[in-house]
Amino acid sequence: MTAIATAGALSLPISLRRSCKFSSKKFQGIKRGFRVYAVFGEESSLEDKKSQWGTLFDVEDPRSKVPQCKGKFLDVYQALEVARYDIQYCDWRARQDLLTIMLLHEKVVEVLNPLAREYKSIGTMKRELAELQGELAQAHKQVHISEARVATALDKLAYMEELVNDKLLEDRNATGSDVASPSSSTSTESSEVKRKLPRKSLDVSGPVKPYHPRLKNFWYPVAFSTDLKDDTMIPIDCFEEPWVLFRGKDGNPGCVQNTCAHRACPLHLGSVNEGRIQCPYHGWEYTTDGKCEKMPSTRLLNVKIRSLPCLEQEGMIWIWPGDDPPTPTLPSLQPPSGFVIHAEIVMELPIEHGLLLDNLLDLAHAPFTHTSTFAKGWTVPSLVKFLTPASGLQGYWDPYPIDMEFRPPCMVLSTIGISKPGKLEGQSTKECTTHLHQLHVCIPSSRNKTRLLYRMSLDFAPVLKHIPFMHYLWRHFAEQVLNEDLRLVIGQQERMINGANVWNLPVAYDKLGVRYRLWRNAVDQGDKQLPFSKPM
Ligand code: FES
Ligand SMILES: [Fe+2]
Known part of the structure; x- marks a missing residue:
């Protein structure tokens, strides 16, 4: 296992926009203790103060000892050593920041000290206070930078911890004692490759198996509200069954089987008549709960077609295809506050939804695959990683x-930070001032078909929304x-059906895709507790 030393102590990426996690109470306590010195009006240098406050600030500057290994490949122990220096530097920096603020605070108290006031004019005091105010603002800014450094260093430590855990697991699962680093597997000899394969590689090969009923027990958004007018019908395939969406008399959406009970005519070829869907063959009419309320030219029979629980929330129509009772609440897929939705696009794609998800959860392919669109001109980084600081299924690239x-x-x-077009490397999302937010919903239509819902939002240029025909441009893009992806994924699908494993040799940047597959495997096996989910 190797790691690259991108976490050199003095080159940590800094986000100035992370929220402050320091306890204000802690600072108040320090301030209170600090005021005692001010009342006595002691004149002392930074060094004097250091000695008065004992060992709190008596920490050696670690910068001279940082290992010089930026850009080099390190083994996990060396990488941890670099991370250790990162943390030491953060600790030293935070102490310096705190000392600066304490000293400035003391000066403020000193300027306002009634014992000293008689010797100073109001003008002098005002000037001194204004200067101190400026210095304090600068010191606070420095604290925020330090805080961002700490957060980033902790993220990197979490990532390394994961690497170590993966390595331990790999060693434990290894049948022999000679598991080699995947990064060094350049040999083409099959025995060599076999020896170096990660022991817990996935097997996603052969024709797609029938969907496990467990996968159906979720709320699925299947259409955008704006596409479902009072008199329109949206035919959808979901888990290999044809359904049709339409609005009832009360305006609420419904989802019924797209097959007439009489002679199996597709209902979506008909029309909506006063909140009922009318079959185009002999005119039978069904409500949103599937009840047939009209059978022209014959005696009305008690007939009902299947319907699914169907709700509308936040601009989307949701269905529950499973047999279990639906959960009472729907998840929210809204973009973060400050974003405006600019495009809502639906596409029907000739690939299995898992393969599309694998593709969407992978960013490492961008500089090779998307050379005519968004990744045009991107350089190929020496190392791409997906870091998951918060929980198992989310993180950042x-x-x-x-x-x-x-x-x-x-x-x-996904949220993409945009600074300069075409220059995405080397910044964190929070450092960028403008962003694009994307939602991709991959609905399993059938074992080789996906209905894709795509929603794109921006936190800038709201005016674009009002430009005529802009929607066509977004769709075109x-x-x-x-x-660019499809031709590759279709090729993967063909090979997979013929027996190739599409997850034959996952590497470090495949982490999110692999985690999706672990989740999906657990669903397909009917596991009660799914990985990366909160316990039920
Ligand atoms: S097939 Fe639908 S009414 Fe006859
Ligand atoms: Fe792609």
Whole structure:
């Protein structure tokens, strides 16, 4: 196992926008203790203060001892050593910041000290206070930078901890004692490759198996509200069954089987008549709960077609295809506050939804695949990583300013920081001032078909929303990007069906995709507790 020393102590990426996690109470306590010195009006240097406050600030500057290994490949122990220096530096920096603030605070108290006031004019005091105010603001800014450093260093430590855990697991699962580093597997000899395969590689090969009923027990968003007018019908395939969406008399959406009870005619070829869907063959009419209320030219029979629980929330129509009772609440897929939705696009794609999710959860392919669209001109980084500081299925890409999340059962949410067009490397999402937010919903239509819902939002240029025909431009761009992927994924699908394993040799940057597959495998096996989920 190797890691690259991107976490050199003095080159940590800094986000100035992370919220402050320092306890204000802690600072108040320090301030209170500090005021005692001010009342006595002691004049002392930074060094004097250091000695008075004992060992709190008596920490050696670690910068001279940082291992010089930026850009080099390190083994995990060396990488941990670098991370240790990162933390030491953060600790030293935080102490310096705190000392500066304490000293400035003391000066403020001194300026306001009634014992000293008689010797100073109001003008002098005002000037001194204004200067101190400026210095305090600067010191606070420095604290925020330090805090961002700490957060980043902790993220990197968490990532390394994961690497170590993976390594331990790999060693434990290894049948022999000679498991080699995947990064050094350049040999083409089959025996050599076999020896170096990660022992817990996935097997996603052969024709797609029938969907496990467990996968159906989720709320699935299947259409955008704006596409479902009072008199329109939206036919959808979901888990290999044809359904149709339409609005009832009360305006609420419904989802019924798209097959007439009489002679199996597709209902979506008909029309909506006063909140009932009318079959185009002999005119039978069904309500949103599937009850047949009209049978022209014959005696009305008690007939009902299947319907699914169907709700509308936050601009989307949701269905529950499973047999279990639906959960009472629907997840929220809204973009973060400050974003405006600019495009909502639906596409039907000739690939299995898992393969599409694998593709969407992978960013490492961008500089090779998307050379005509969004990744045009991107350089190929020496190392791409997906860091998951918060929980198992979300995190961010390093070195790209892109946050990403897999949201079960089939959603991908991503936020892309935009600074300079075409220059995505070397910044975190929070450092960018403008962002693009994407939602991809991959609905399993059938074992080789996906209905993709794509929603794009921006936190800048709201005026774009009002430009005529802009929607067509967004659609054109989305299709272009997707087409760059499609030809590759279709090829993967063909090989997979013929027995190739599409997850034959996952590497470090495949982490999120692998985690999706672990989740999906658990669903397919009917596991009660799913990985990366909160206990039920
Ligand atoms: S097939 Fe639908 S009414 Fe006859
Ligand atoms: Fe792609």
